Amino acid sequence: MSRPTIRDVAALAGVSHQTVSRVINESEQVRPQTRARVSEAIAQLSYQPSAVAQSMAKGRTGMLACIAPNLLDFTFSSIIEGAQTAAREQGYFLLAASAPDEESFHQLVEELLTSGRTEGLMVIDPYVAELSRNVPSEYPIVFAGGGAHLNQPLVNTVVLDDETAALMATRHLLELGHTQIAMVTGPRLEVCTQKRILGFERALHGRQLPIRPEWMVEGDWSAEAGYSAGMALLGGGERPTAVFVQNDQMAVGLFQAARAHGLDLPTQLSVIGIDDIPLAAYFCPPLTTMRQDFQRIGREAIRLLARTVADPTTPSEQVRLPVTLVARGSTAVKN
Amino acid sequence: MSRPTIRDVAALAGVSHQTVSRVINESEQVRPQTRARVSEAIAQLSYQPSAVAQSMAKGRTGMLACIAPNLLDFTFSSIIEGAQTAAREQGYFLLAASAPDEESFHQLVEELLTSGRTEGLMVIDPYVAELSRNVPSEYPIVFAGGGAHLNQPLVNTVVLDDETAALMATRHLLELGHTQIAMVTGPRLEVCTQKRILGFERALHGRQLPIRPEWMVEGDWSAEAGYSAGMALLGGGERPTAVFVQNDQMAVGLFQAARAHGLDLPTQLSVIGIDDIPLAAYFCPPLTTMRQDFQRIGREAIRLLARTVADPTTPSEQVRLPVTLVARGSTAVKN
DNA sequence: ATGAAAGCGCTAACAA
C-alpha cells in the first residue's frame, strides 16, 4: 500500500497520465471539465507528486544549500533565518549544513553541488577568501556575511559595510568628546576585521588623532576575548576613555573587565559595539551599538543566488548593507 | 558539456554501466582489476553520481527535515545544530525550515513528507500537541524541545525533564533560606510551562509552603515579558525575596525591573533561570540558572528519527534529558 | 564476475 502515482490518478480519472501531469503543472491546455475530474481523482487518492521524480524529469531539485561554520551563533542563525524565508518565497527549500573546518567544508560542497542535490550554494564563512578559491566556479554560489569581502568582482557577495560601520561607531565616540579611544578587533586575518580597522583609523585621522598600537587589542569575537582585551587595555598605565569594540559579545566581556577594575560605565569608560545582539539592551549599562540587519543579509544573498540559478549568465553582484547607530547607555559625554 | 553520467564512465572504462554502479556502491562482486579501471575513469571524468537519480532508483533521498517556529532563537538553533551534526554522522542531510504559524507548518509537512523529498521529520514546536494531531502518523517523526511532552506513547519525543528542572531550581532557592518565592512562567498553554509549574509547586509543598497565585506571573519567554513580570511582582505590597524565572531571557528582563525598583541583586532579590544561554555569565549579576543541553536534544532526536526511518516498526521512545544547576551570582542566602 | 533488461515517477516532445 504505497503512495499513489500519477498513473493511478490517470486511471481513476479515465485520462492519460500526461493529462494528470498537465493538471499538476497548471498547464492551460486542459479542458476545465477534464481538469475537474483529474483534480477530484487527485483529492480522492490524496495524491502528491513525487518530488524526486519531478526533480529527475525537470532537472531541477528546488533546493538551495547553506553552509556556515555552525548554525548556533546568532550572527549565522539569523542570516540563515533570513535566507530560509527568502528561499521559501522563491519556491526553494534550504538545506542547512555546518562545516566547522575546511575539510568538512569541501566535502560538503562536493556532496551538495556536484551530486546535483542542490542548485546553488550560500556560504557564510569568515575565512571565505581562501575557501572560495577551491569552489568550482561554474556553480551558482553566493558568499554572505563576515569575511565575504572578496575583491574579485566575479562572485556574488553580500556583506556589511564594515568600514562605514566602524567609522560611524568611532565618530559617535568622538562626538561625545572622547579623544583617547581604544579598539578591540576581531581576528586580524578576517577581512571584516581589517575593514573595521580601516574605518576606525579613518575616523581618528579625520580629527588628526594618533593611532596608538597599544590601544588596539585583537580578540576572537567571544565575550571571553572581550574580557581579556579589557583587562589588558584597562590595567596598563594610561587608560582610554572610550573603546570601540568590533562586536557586541566582546563588548559585554569588556564590561566585565571594566567592572573588575572598578570603573563605572559609562561615566569613566564609554563602550560601543557592533551587531545589536538580542539582549544588548539588557546588559548594564545597556549597550550602545551599530545595528546590523542579519536577516536582510540572508535575504539579499538568496535573491542573488536564485537569480544566478535561474540564469547562470547573470552578472554577479556585490551588495553592501548599511548599519544604524543604536545609542543606549554604554556611551556618554567625556567628563 | 554537462555532467558525466554513469554510462560515460562505463564507456571510458570499457565496462557496462552496471559494473560502474557496483563500484560506486562498493559491491564486493567486482574484480579488483575492473574496479581499478572504473575508479580511474571516475576520477578522470570527475564523475559524481546524481543524487536525484540515486534517490529515484533507491527510493531513498537521504534527507531529513526539521521544522521550528524560527531558526533564530538560541534554543531552536542549538537544537538544530545538534540535529544537523547527528544527521550528517548518520549520512543524512538536514533540511531546515521555519514555520511561524500553523498554516505554514502544515503546508511544509505536506511539501516535505508527502512529496517524498525527506524521509523523516523533526518538529521543534512549543505547541506541538495540537499540531501533531494532523501529522500523518505513518511518517517517521520526532518531536523535540519545548512542548514535545505528548502523553501518547506512540510518538518519538525528546524533551527536557522540565518538572525536575523546576524542582531543582526552586529547591536551590529554598536551600538558600528563601521562603517567599515567586515564579515567572512561560505561556500557560505550553506543556513545558505546566511541567515547570508542577515542579515549582512540588518543591514548595515539600516545605509546607503555600503557593501564592499573585506571585505567579505569566510571560512569553521574552526579556520584555520578564521585565513586565518583574514590575508587577516587585511593585506590589509584599515582595518576594526570590524569583524562579522559567527561562533566562525573562530572568534578564526581571533584572532590569529589579534595578528599576532600586533593588540590589542578589542581596535583596535572588533570581534563578533555566537554559544557561551563552551570555548568562555576563549579565549583572551573572545569572544562576539550570543548564540545558540543547544540542543533545537535537542529537537524541535525530537518533530516534533515523532509527524509525530505518525500521518504521521500531517502537517509539520518549527521552527526557536532565538539567544541571549552574550557580552564579544572582542567587544568595536570604538575609 | 559481468552484462542486459526493466523500471523508479515523472516531464518534454511529438503525434493525433
Added chain:
DNA sequence: TTGTTAGCGCTTTCAT
C-alpha cells in the same frame, strides 16, 4: 485538447 513515446540516471533482478 488529449494521448503516445521517450527518456531523465540510476539500481535491481535476472541471465550469462
